[in-house]
Amino acid sequence: MHVVLVDNGRSNILESEEHRQILQCIRCGACMNTCPVYRRSGGHSYTYVIPGPIGVSLGMMHNPTFEYNNVSACSLCLSCDSVCPAKVAPGSQIYIWRQSLSQIGKADPLKREMSVGMDVLFEHPDLYQAALRMAPLANLVPESMTHFTRLNPWGIGHTKPEFAKKSFHQLWKEGKVDGMKHKKK
Numbered sequence: 357m358h359v360v361l362v363d364n365g366r367s368n369i370l371e372s373e374e375h376r377q378i379l380q381c382i383r384c385g386a387c388m389n390t391c392p393v394y395r396r397s398g399g400h401s402y403t404y405v406i407p408g409p410i411g412v413s414l415g416m417m418h419n420p421t422f423e424y425n426n427v428s429a430c431s432l433c434l435s436c437d438s439v440c441p442a443k444v445a446p447g448s449q450i451y452i453w454r455q456s457l458s459q460i461g462k463a464d465p466l467k468r469e470m471s472v473g474m475d476v477l478f479e480h481p482d483l484y485q486a487a488l489r490m491a492p493l494a495n496l497v498p499e500s501m502t503h504f505t506r507l508n509p510w511g512i513g514h515t516k517p518e519f520a521k522k523s524f525h526q527l528w529k530e531g532k533v534d535g536m537k538h539k540k541k
């Protein structure tokens with residue numbers, strides 16, 4: 357009798373403290389069926405053979421420098437975390453992978469710079485509020501200058517969304533949010 361043990365990278369996954377819970381996966385597919393990205397884009401849009409949230413993690417364990425783009429497809433809604441019967445938390449796993457993109461040299465430089473800018477804004481509420489008040493000015497700039505540029509591949513095939521005249525925060529303070537009874541004194 358011959359016994360053939362196929363490791364298929366499982367030992368590597370077991371070695372990883374952050375990702376070893378992937379091994380709990382029973383391949384039920386619940387994370388795919390609930391994933392808003394998978395439901396709209398289908399399995400062929402992923403580069404790894406197993407699609408959906410769990411496939412993103414398995415792909416990263418297999419070949420991170422090739423499969424890294426799948427990590428950025430996730431919206432991090434974490435719906436998969438709530439439905440997974442095996443407590444794999446595939447969405448949280450993707451969040452960990454996303455934080456490691458810099459280490460493997462695959463973080464988008466533009467997104468990194470934007471994150472630094474957002475960090476500054478969130479650390480300074482006055483600056484953040486001023487930016488919100490000025491945001492509707494962007495509606496006056498032609499789409500060709502802001503929306504359809506090489507910096508925004510998403511713009512192709514999408515109309516430019518308009519900034520609201522008032523932010524939710526302003527409306528909230530004025531007590532004008534639908535269904536909300538509260539009014540700031």
Ligand code: SF4
Nearest residue numbers: 381382384385387440
């Ligand atoms: S829901 Fe959980 S157990 Fe099911 S395929 Fe996804 S990660 Fe695996």
